[in-house]
Amino acid sequence: MSGEFKSGRIVIVGASLAGLRAAETLRDEGFTGELTLVGDEPHPPYDRPPLSKQVLLGRVPAADVGLPARRQVDARWKLGVRASGLDPAAKEVLLANGERLPFDRLLITTGTRARPWPHPEEARLDGVLTVRTVDDASRLAERLDAGPRRVLVIGAGFTGSEIASACRERGLAVTVAERGPAPLVGALGGTLGSFAARLQRAHGVDLRCGVTVTSLLGSNGRLTGAELSDGSRIDVEVAVVALGAVRNTEWLDGSGLAAGPRGVACDAGCRAFNMYGIVTDDVFVAGDVARFPHPLFDYQMLALEHWGNAVEQAEVAAHNMVNPGPLRRPHLAVPAFWSSQFGLNIKSVGVPTFSDQVTIAQGSVEEGRLVVAYGYRGRITAAVSVNRAKWLEHYQRLIETAAPFPPEPGAADRPTAPRVMASDVPDPKVLSHGPTVALTGHLPDRRLAVLRPMA
């Protein structure tokens, strides 16, 4: 009976992009019951990608990054209060202020937070910052406005690289320290990693790879410098810790759900697994905090910190929360993300880390415009474009149809003899930044599925 699905009480924990789009989809799909959104930040939902770009460049005030509503959600918002626990038997969410929120169905969209600097005393030094929230970005933009003599960025993943780019564009001296062999290497592999390294140096970044920051130095509570593992020392007034993200799952400890540092495991329909691997039917997960099996990638459990995934998975979760079994949908979207840095537009489809080989399929490193295609055991699994976004759609279709790797010649400017190289995706343990796509665990069954785009 569809009536019971369209009424009752739904609680969404996590009032960011995924939580918001889920709430809107629930109403679009005819949910007329009580809807509550819980968010630990005191702000209504906002958009994070501009924080490390427009906001750090000083072009847009941090307070401007709200999200447009697709529709009214007629919800009760509980903002500025953290969820502290889940009682699955009583079907209640516990809040840090002692309140209990009873639910019939629950959606978990608690996302991630910035991985903190591991030494708490050093992390407290004035001048040590992270960029994850709107308040973080606003603080950092203020620091950059003040014109520090040098900024240290710790970690050269996408966020760290975008921060370094903003600093250089403002004319600030910046040192980037990365434990891995190159920037972005954890997400994009060796070919684009070395491209990114050259790009950063060409833009005046003091890029130091293969080193770690061993300590942040302070005097009178203010950051004054940093020591690196190669014995060098630099004077800095601002250090930005860009060591990747930590999934917000601690509040689920003891809930019996399959939740941990890698996220909350769920099925392709966004239903959470409990710790025995049994799927629940009243707890759903979406966005950065979810780990889900994707048929295109050997059913490996993917955890994606991507804007598009937050939106698409939230829509699927919400649909499945208010529809009975036969009408439920799988979350099969091909992962995609973008980054802009040093004047370049980098876009990705598929899962670049799910690869053993790469080839430059179009353009070249020299012209600074290219598409790199990624393959795994002879089929194409990802493509990344640099200033060639228009070509990416073609590769998305190839990925969706499990087309062979290396891809057939498509465009006129393809290099004559495509050179296939090892993809050089390093072990994530050697990087200071976490990979954007985490591949974690897999089902024993290694069937390849051909994904057809959804109608």
Added chain:
Amino acid sequence: MQIVVDLNRCEGYAQCVFLAPKVFELHGEEALLYAPAPPAEQAERVRRAAAACPVQAILVGEQAGADAGTGAGADVR
């Protein structure tokens, strides 16, 4: 007014940049930067830009959750 551009979809056609240059701007060849909360006098231009975008990547609306209130545990309908 708030806007968000789905930059997975955006292919840098720049129609929006021509129609509302104070709100949308290309950074380099094809990276789009935009003002997420354009001033009211830009509203008409922004709507035209959203309608003209060949991949329908621009979402325009009122700020989500603006009625949510702020502060610890604020409970607003």
